[in-house]
Amino acid sequence: MKRKDTIIRPSTSHDLQSVRAHYGPIDNLGDPFCQPAITKKPRLDWLIIAEIGGQYAGFLYWHIGEKPFFAPEVAKFGHIRELQVLKKFQEQGVGRKLNENALVRLRNLGVTDVFLSTSETNDVAKHLYERVGFRQFRKQIQYRFAFS
Numbered sequence: 001m002k003r004k005d006t007i008i009r010p011s012t013s014h015d016l017q018s019v020r021a022h023y024g025p026i027d028n029l030g031d032p033f034c035q036p037a038i039t040k041k042p043r044l045d046w047l048i049i050a051e052i053g054g055q056y057a058g059f060l061y062w063h064i065g066e067k068p069f070f071a072p073e074v075a076k077f078g079h080i081r082e083l084q085v086l087k088k089f090q091e092q093g094v095g096r097k098l099n100e101n102a103l104v105r106l107r108n109l110g111v112t113d114v115f116l117s118t119s120e121t122n123d124v125a126k127h128l129y130e131r132v133g134f135r136q137f138r139k140q141i142q143y144r145f146a147f148s
């Protein structure tokens with residue numbers, strides 16, 4: 001059931017505690033879209049928060065960059081790095097609201113293209129992203145070399 005009392009708002013430093021308790025630090029150096037310098041310290045202006053009835057419900061974090069190596073014709077791009085909704089607030093429209101809100105904000109910041117990636121087994125995330133208008137852009141293969 002969709003909740004009408006969901007608010008999406010900019011973050012403050014107080015939100016980092018809720019985000020870390022929910023997900024851990026926003027820090028993914030392995031992300032191929034990102035420069036390590038960007039990910040060491042989360043930027044509050046790239047983080048938005050969902051709240052339901054005054055309670056923290058989830059977050060979305062992006063970064064903004066220029067001319068990505070995989071699409072150098074794109075002058076200014078956004079990359080949605082992470083989207084997480086607390087289990088008790090899932091399936092109530094929060095993830096979709098966070099996503100739609102992020103797209104509006106990124107557009108207003110002059111971004112022309114937004115990228116994100118998700119696991120091919122994450123059917124809920126894939127459904128959500130396609131519903132808001134994302135289309136598959138390319139595929140990435142993760143390799144593993146096991147010594148044992």
Ligand SMILES: CC(C)(COP(=O)(O)OP(=O)(O)OC[C@H]1O[C@@H](n2cnc3c(N)ncnc32)[C@H](O)[C@@H]1OP(=O)(O)O)[C@@H](O)C(=O)NCCC(=O)NCCS
Nearest residue numbers: 083084085090091092093094095096118124125127128131
């Ligand atoms: C993926 C995630 C963010 C979705 O958030 P959410 O608030 O539950 O999603 P919403 O309620 O906005 O639902 C969005 C759509 O997905 C559908 N959906 C949500 N959960 C679903 C489920 N468990 N099974 C089937 N469909 C589901 C909704 O029906 C809705 O579809 P619709 O727009 O066609 O009606 C949330 O499940 C989550 O935090 N998962 C763990 C972290 C994760 O996988 N993040 C994505 C990383 S890329």
